[in-house]
Amino acid sequence: MRRWPSVLRRRPRRSAEEPQRRIFVRAIRRLPRACRDVFVMHRFAGMSLDEISDQLRIDQQAVEARLAEALVKLSRAVDEAGGCEPSER
Template sequence: MSGPPSHSTEEARERQILIRAMQRLPRRYRDFFVLHRFAEMPLELIAEHLGIETRVVETRLAAALVRLSRAVDDANGGEASEGS
């Protein structure tokens, strides 16, 4: 028997959920998330690049993470939702 197909299927499903959630993020949040997580830019460099304070980058990145977390929770039937 080969490896468990359900594991790879579940990973693909989760990846698609995350991609859809990222695409639905408002641009003001998505850009910060992508620069930090995928371009691996430090917060300070993002702030410098965009001409804003690091605190703004932190705030928007945190908001992006909250929105993504909620979107993933909703897609999974609200399994880990809090106080909604």
């Protein structure tokens, strides 16, 4: 069974950051699986691009491309949800 990192599972106490956190978590969950896996492994598990490449048995360039795609999609989702001007990326 696939398990989300604890930062994506737990419900925090009510705070001023909660709406932003919910937006971010929702955006992560909506990423394509390949991008989401790479993003979570890199940002939450602290794995290097080489380690992710070995773990997923894909080329490091594919890892970089998936991470870049995840970051662009997350940035857009957060910008749209927050009513900000889209980031220039």
